[in-house]
Amino acid sequence: MSQKLVAVKGMNDLMSPQIEIWQFVERTAREMFGTWGYSEIRTPIVEDTALFVRSVGEVTDIVSKEMYTFEDKGGRSITMRPENTAPAVRAYIEHGLGQQPVTRWYYLGPMFRYERMKTGRYRQFYQIGAEAYGPADASQDVENIALAWHFLKAIGIQHVTLHLNSLGDAPDRPKYLEALRAYFAPHVATFSDAAKETFERNTMRLLDTKEEALRPLVAGAPVIGDFLGEAAKAHFDEVKALLTTLGIPFVIDRTLVRGLDYYTRTTFEFIYEPPAGDNALGTAGTVCGGGRYDNLVRELGGPDKPAVGFAMGLDRLVLLLESLGTRLERRPLLFIATMEPELKAHAVKLVTELRMKGLAVDFDPRGGKFKRQLDRALAVKARHFVVYGQSEHEARAFKIKNMDLPDGDPNKEATVPLDGLAEWLLNAARVAPVTTPPGS
């Protein structure tokens, strides 16, 4: 027996009725990010493996455990991008964009990480990100954060909390790491093997450990905020003040360190924190993560250009919107049934003309009995139904049935002349939109 072919584990087929929500989120992002001065960058799916090792960091989970890395036929080690900040920086340097005082880019596409799967966590997942290179000023951080905030609102997501921290500048780190290691050292013997390894290889990551047993210890650990230099402190104060000016609420999360090595100064996450009981994301509540990475462009061989950006997980946004009752599937406005073969050409022509006017009209190319075509109209959830028969053809008028109204409703049936059909349908589309927007 031949083996059943299925999608690779952790990688999903995306289709209706969810795909319409994906398209809505993507459309809104393109529109809004463009308005905010970010233009799109599309980088290749694969990059030289060294790019991620040097940027994300060798001892991060992503690089040490989760990358899809393989040799191509030319013997090069290449990696399917686990994130898009490093590829964007690579492109920024490669194309000499450091000449520009400000470059703002957004990206949208699939990322790949070999992670343990659960709700909202997949091996091929999609991110929308926005990166701004050039300005070191706190107003750039806040503009970037505000974009994420207003975007989440624009697509109809409530109950997200902005968590904020500062990781300081590179010179602030060693003193902090020393304090952190001194704090954890007496307890290491009691750690799990995984936690021991984290302690050895990337101590700061203990701060966002998923191990419940470590939480009380982590809660008392020294925080980076107490080790910030003057410049980083002033920058962070300005970020907070500007957020307040813009009316964007935040909580200071002194343990927020994020899982990638390149962050400096501001780091932030948007976490879905609904009122108790309706959390569709379970523990995968982080819908967006970002921050400053002032040294990355230089470290990857480019000019000294500070930068700030975020990445949002599209899969999680769609999951959330769906759980909130968002239904965006397209329903045909009208289904035209024709049982008589000699009228088929007229019906197909009418369907085409109406579609060319932007009206979603459908028919059943199989033809056949009335019942079969009615069933098809019901299956595609057509809002109106009409039979194109000999008498309708001669009278040049249709009796249109509203499929959403019960039998006996006075508005169930309307007689519409062929000449006025397009206008009648346009009006019907206006009165009751085809889709249910989020939050309605």
Ligand code: AMP
């Ligand atoms: P990161 O690049 O790890 O900071 O992640 C940024 C955002 O991408 C997260 O907040 C998630 O919303 C999303 N994300 C990261 N990893 C995954 C994954 N494996 N599956 C789905 N979404 C993810």
